[in-house]
Amino acid sequence: MSQGFERDARIQFSQQDCELETLAVRAGQQRTGEGEHGDPIFTTSSFVFSSAREAAARFGGEEPGNIYSRFTNPTVRAFEQRIAALEGGERAVATASGMAAILSLGLALMKTGDHVVCSRSVFGSTVALFDRYFSRAGISTTFVDPTDLSAWSAAIRPETRLLFLETPSNPLAELTDIAAVAEIAHAQGALLVVDNCFLTPILQRPLDLGADIVMHSATKYLDGQGRCIGGVLVGRDKEMEDVFGFIRTGGSCMSPFNAWVFLKGLETLPLRMRAQSENAMAMALWLQQQPGIRKVYYSGLPDHPQYALACRQQQGFGGVLSFEVEGDRDAAWRFIDATEVVSITGNLGDVKTTITHPDTTTHGRMTAEEKEKAGIRPNLIRLSVGLEALSDLQTDMLRGLAAL
Numbered sequence: 241m242s243q244g245f246e247r248d249a250r251i252q253f254s255q256q257d258c259e260l261e262t263l264a265v266r267a268g269q270q271r272t273g274e275g276e277h278g279d280p281i282f283t284t285s286s287f288v289f290s291s292a293r294e295a296a297a298r299f300g301g302e303e304p305g306n307i308y309s310r311f312t313n314p315t316v317r318a319f320e321q322r323i324a325a326l327e328g329g330e331r332a333v334a335t336a337s338g339m340a341a342i343l344s345l346g347l348a349l350m351k352t353g354d355h356v357v358c359s360r361s362v363f364g365s366t367v368a369l370f371d372r373y374f375s376r377a378g379i380s381t382t383f384v385d386p387t388d389l390s391a392w393s394a395a396i397r398p399e400t401r402l403l404f405l406e407t408p409s410n411p412l413a414e415l416t417d418i419a420a421v422a423e424i425a426h427a428q429g430a431l432l433v434v435d436n437c438f439l440t441p442i443l444q445r446p447l448d449l450g451a452d453i454v455m456h457s458a459t460k461y462l463d464g465q466g467r468c469i470g471g472v473l474v475g476r477d478k479e480m481e482d483v484f485g486f487i488r489t490g491g492s493c494m495s496p497f498n499a500w501v502f503l504k505g506l507e508t509l510p511l512r513m514r515a516q517s518e519n520a521m522a523m524a525l526w527l528q529q530q531p532g533i534r535k536v537y538y539s540g541l542p543d544h545p546q547y548a549l550a551c552r553q554q555q556g557f558g559g560v561l562s563f564e565v566e567g568d569r570d571a572a573w574r575f576i577d578a579t580e581v582v583s584i585t586g587n588l589g590d591v592k593t594t595i596t597h598p599d600t601t602t603h604g605r606m607t608a609e610e611k612e613k614a615g616i617r618p619n620l621i622r623l624s625v626g627l628e629a630l631s632d633l634q635t636d637m638l639r640g641l642a643a644l
C-alpha cells in the first residue's frame with residue numbers, strides 16, 4: 241500500500257457472499273505489515289511522502305493515497321467500508337456527528353432555490369437545521385405527515401431536490417413506506433434520504449427499498465455503548481463523492497479514535513439489535529397489560545396501525561418504545577423519578593436502558609401547537625430498552641407505576 245504496508249491477502253474475501261454477521265466483524269479491515277489481529281487506530285493528523293515528487297502527485301490528485309486526516313484516514317476508512325457493506329451501499333462518508341452528516345449532505349447536494357420535503361416526525365435538531373438554517377441559504381422545506389403518501393406527493397415542487405424521513409419515528413413509532421416515497425422522489429428526479437438510526441441495517445435496509453442515501457447518527461446503536469458522537473452517510477459513489485468533497489473542505493469529518501470505537505460497536509451490532517428488540521417487544525406487550533398505562537407505541541404490536549408495513553419493510557421492530565401513563569406531566573415525572581435501574585437521559589440505542597420525558601426534553605423546543613399536532617403529550621414516556629434482564633426492567637417499571 242501507499243504507506244509502505246503490505247496488504248494481508250487473506251482479508252480480501254468476497255463480501256458479496258457474506259451475511260451481515262460476517263460483514264459486521266470483518267468488512268473494511270486492511271492489516272498493516274505488522275500482522276495485527278485487532279483494528280489499529282491511526283492517530284495521525286498528516287501523512288508523510290517518500291519524496292517531494294510524491295507529495296506533489298498526491299496533492300494534485302494524480303496519485304491516490306493519504307495526505308491529511310481531514311481528507312482520509314485509514315481507521316475512518318475502515319469504519320466507512322464496514323457500514324457501507326452492512327447497508328449495501330457503494331460508498332460511505334463518516335462525519336463528526338449525525339447532525340454534521342445532514343448538514344454536509346445539504347450543503348454538498350443543494351443550492352439556493354432548492355426545496356426539501358421532510359417528515360414532520362424527525363429528530364428535533366433535524367427540523368431546526370432545515371427550518372432555521374438551510375432556509376437562510378434560500379433552501380426551503382415543507383414538513384409533511386410521514387404516514388400520508390398523498391401529503392408527500394402534494395408537497396413536491398419542480399425545485400424539490402431532497403426528501404428526508406426517519407422510520408420508525410421518535411418517539412411515537414410512526415412508519416413511512418420507504419419504497420412508495422422513493423417512487424415519489426424519483427418521479428421528480430429528487431433523492432430520498434432515510435435516517436436509519438432506530439433500526440440500523442440489521443433490521444432495515446433502506447437502499448434495498450429504493451432510498452438513495454442512508455444517514456446515521458453513529459452515536460446511537462452503531463456505537464451502542466454511549467461513548468462517542470459520530471455520523472455517517474451511505475449511498476452511490478456519485479453523490480458520496482460530492483459529500484466527501486464538501487467534508488474534506490468543510491471539515492465536518494470523523495475523528496479516527498471515534499471511528500475505531502464505532503468499528504468495535506459494529507462487531508456486536510447484529511447481536512445487540514436482536515437482543516434489544518426482543519427485550520423491547522416483551523416489554524411493550526407487558527406494559528399493555530399494566531393498569532396505569534394508557535397506550536403503548538411500538539411498531540411490533542399487532543394493533544399498531546401500520547403493523548403490516550412494519551412486517552414488510554423491517555426485519556425487526558427495534559429497541560425503542562414509548563407509552564402514555566394515566567395522568568399528566570406530574571404523573572410522568574413521578575413515574576420516571578421512581579425508577580432505580582434505568583438511566584434518566586436523552587440518549588438512546590445504548591445497552592443501558594434509558595428513560596426520557598420527550599415533552600420537556602427532546603421535544604421541549606416545540607410549541608404547544610406543534611406538540612399537539614405531533615402527538616407529544618405531557619404523559620408520554622420514551623424507553624430505549626437495553627440489555628438488562630427483562631425481569632429487572634419490569635420491576636423498575638412497577639416502581640414507576642406505583643408512583644402514579
Ligand SMILES: *Cc1c(COP(=O)(O)O)cnc(C)c1O
Pocket residue numbers: 337338339340363366406410435437438456457458459460469470471
Ligand atoms: C441523535 C439523532 C440524530 C443526531 O445525531 P447526533 O449524533 O446527536 O448529531 C439524528 N437523527 C436521529 C434519529 C437521532 O436519534
